[in-house]
Amino acid sequence: MKKISLSLALCASSAVSVSAYNVVLVTGLANHMADDWYGVLDSHFDFGGADTLSFGAYDNYSGAAITDLENADLIVVSRTTVSDNYIQTGEAAYWNSLSSSMILANRFLARDQRFGWASENDVSVGSDTGSETDVSAAGSAFFGLSGAGGYDLMDAGFDSVGLLNGTNSFGDGEVFGEISGFGFSSVHWAAGDLTANGVSLGGERLFFGAEVGFSLTADGLTAVETAFDKMVVPEPSQYAMLVGLLGLGFTLLRRRA
Incomplete structure (x- = not known):
């Protein structure tokens, strides 16, 4: 016995x-290693070991399933992507239907006329000076921070926080972070939640506005890496x-x- x-x-x-995750970096750069998100992902996941990284723009969706996206445990969409490349008929519906968890850093893709997560098309950037981001209690719990309040998530020096303007609504989405007087910096949707356009999402989604050239503070890195861990789809074979x-x-x- x-x-x-x-x-x-x-x-x-x-x-x-045992962890073996398929991660996809959606980038507009020919050299994916030059994307700011690559360094953050590479330091967290075991690429070249247990985990795999796929990358590319994955734009001009033609109606066929895209294997990398379909098989992903986590998708990160960088600000380096060009939103005009994702306006083909049916493309927003496809991205929103994916069961893979997705972190979207590109504020332009979150707009009403792209993926439709937000109700409007107005976007902006926010100052990253001092404790720029007001994080809600729910956001603090999700990001692994020490409670609701002001946090310095981005290194100062340039406008690196991508924002959805403060008059936006997000369907079932819950605001996790905002910069007072500027707009919303992070919004979360669970799988099945409705977007502002009334579309049911196939998987978990997080808007985390981060412009090209962003640099995370210690708290910012904690927030992002905790989000990775919470959103990455568990390996089914482990549970089986x-x-x-x-x-x-x-x-x-x-x-x-």
């Missing part, structure tokens, strides 16, 4: 400790293995009883 229990415990531990092991354990125990 003890040997069976110990073996199952060790196998279950191994099953849940764990459930199978537990089922085997119960069967053996019942037979020995």
Whole structure:
């Protein structure tokens, strides 16, 4: 009995400790390693090891499924993407239908006339001086911060926070961060939530406005990396293995009883 229990415990531990994530960086740069998001992703995930990174613009959607996006555990859409390249008929519907979790940094793609997450087309940038971002209680919990309040998430020196203007609405989306007097810097939707355009999202979504050349502070890095961990889709094989092991354990125990 003890040997069976110990073996199952060790196998279950191994099953849940293994991570193998497919991450997609949607970038407008020919050299994806020059994208600011690449460094953040590369320092967090084990690319070249257990995890894989795919990259590209993935624009001009033609109606066929895009394998990288369909198989992604996490998609990060950089501000380097050009929003005019994502206006083809059916493209917004496709991106919104994806079950993969997505972090969108490009404020222009969140607009009413692109992906339709926000109700308007007005966007701006905000000052990143001092504790520029007012984070809500829900946002603080999501980002792994120490409570609601003002946070310095971006290094000062340039306007690096992409914003959706303060008159926007977001359907079922919940505002996690804003810069007072400027607009909303982060908004979250759970899978199945409605966008401002009334579209049900196929997976979890986070707007996190970050302009080209952004640089994260320690709190900013904590927020982003915690978001990665919470949004990345769990590897199904790990859970299938764990459930199978537990089922085997119960069967053996019942037979020995």
